[in-house]
Amino acid sequence: MENLSKEIREAVKKLFEEDKVDLVIGFENGSLPLKATPCFIRNIDDIDRLVWNSRCENNLAVYLTKNKGKIGIVAKGCDSRAIVGLMQENQIDRENLVIIGIPCGGMVDQKKIEKSLQEKEPLEVKENHDSLVIKGNGFEETLKISDILYDNCMSCKHRNPVIHDVLIGEPVEEQDDVDEFAGVKAFEEKSSDERWDHFVKQGEKCIRCYACRNACPFCFCEECSVDSSQPQWFGKSIALSDTQVFHLMRSFHIAGRCVDCGACVRACPMDVDLRFFNKKIEKDVRELFSHEAGIDPEAAPPLNTYNTDDYDDFIKS
């Protein structure tokens, strides 16, 4: 990990020296032992802040639609797919963007770590090749990284950046044998009552903080329909029907765009199972339109285009 951090710094140094960037968005160590945090580097003297480890969990592409100028961005597989998606939607000035791609072994799930530590608090974390050594008051635990990855990382099919201008480190092996829709299929098997119960439970947890929406690279609308007051499409409170409709709306709006980066799940403070909504829609889009989001910058996302042979069995004559 140290080597990769060093390699990032060297790449960024070169970019500044060659005047290719005014701003680099990457990760630095966070204020808590298990956290890495997004950082904005504008000066070559600050490049030593940049790090890479298995806690660099945010999707940095979310910042691209909020910043202008010559930007460099550290992009793991899912960040790079989000960038491709944003390119498809004309949200990116590609000429002024340098993608510093980094093959990713998956990000560790903070909640899984918390669970395995029970109530013990981590004070120091050291990352080895495939494990985290976590120390606290009177304990030391070694957790295998592959055991504590986020669910979406465990079934990720694009660990290597799908687009990059600079590549850090060596490509990693893709998880070709994993069925990324296994969870969705299991959910589809459930009765409608069981599925509804799950939906209700998730809706009840939501506090409408919009962390999911704001962490999502594809939620770049200047005015979200949920915020509109003229007309007001949604009730503003945490009444169950409104939280449910909010999540439905968001899922449908990112249909064919969501790259399953998990940013929404990671951001949610209330542990709402947001992935089950989005992954189901992703599966439908894959089956109906043969489209995988964030792969080909030239492809048109299914909701932005149509073909005469598109699936239309739902239209009843």
Place this chain on the structure above:
Amino acid sequence: MKEMIIKKDALMNLLTGRADDCQVFAPVEVEGSLVIKEIQPGDEITISSMNTKASIKETFFPQRERLFSYDLSKPGEMKEPPFSDRKRIVFGIRPCDAKSLTVFDCVFKGKDYPDPYYIDKRDNTIVIAVGCNEPSTTCFCSDTGAGPFSTDGADLLLVDLDGSYLVRVVTEKGESFVNENTAFTEAGQQQAETRDAIVDKATKAVHAQVNPDKVKKKLDDGFDSNVWDIIHEKCIGCGTCTYLCPTCHCFDIVDETTGTTGERLRIWDSCMYPFFTLHASGGNPRKTGKERMRQRVMHKFKYFVDNNEMVACTGCGRCVKYCPVNLDIREILKQIEVS
């Protein structure tokens, strides 16, 4: 301060036994998360070294509160929710959450704008807080005028002595509660000594990290400081910090209608949202994240201090722990301090 002792089992029995004649709110584990809820038969009250994810705020200032309901077919008729005399017990909150009630009292129980909805709940509630033997690294309560065994906002403050609680009687309300129940006995010298050791250890564990006085001085003439250009940068503008915060109390008032009937609701709002300050004209005085972050910090560490002589932060650390991008308020305050 008068101090009593009660066995943990006896206190739990006392609380669950009271669920008939009053509402008892306490931390309960629901789907792996610790939440404060009104306990129902079968619920197990859980006091762990972790704090609850959501604060006590919901119990006094609900995220969705009906102010009145109406029916347009009956003009002029409004129905207010019933104010009840039903007593409430809040048990097991931490001193940071109890302290937050003193912040709320300034806003909703002050001379200028007494809020009947809040006052009804506050006056009918006895607050039994439990001190923190093992503060977390995200805690900075000692810096904000509270501390792991602060009695502010509580009627009774409990110190966990393993099998029993040492009970510090803070208010008259607390005293009556103790006097009504025979399970409380006078604390002895030895228990007081154990308490001292626990309090001392916990207090030392909360390291000084921020200095609100110094921050306030910077903020007094820091409205145009360059520091605001930088510190908001990674903020994604969600409301996690404000909604989990025990002291944030900004709200919106909305109507929810069906046909001719409707309800006027008070719901939480967040200064981190761009629509919070959007004017009907289309103008917005806080256009970007910069102005919104400045407002959040200024409100907590300057304006509230100017108006009420206390910071609107209890150092509970929820915003530190749950911010999706690890934007740590302690780091922000440190940056302001050296700006």
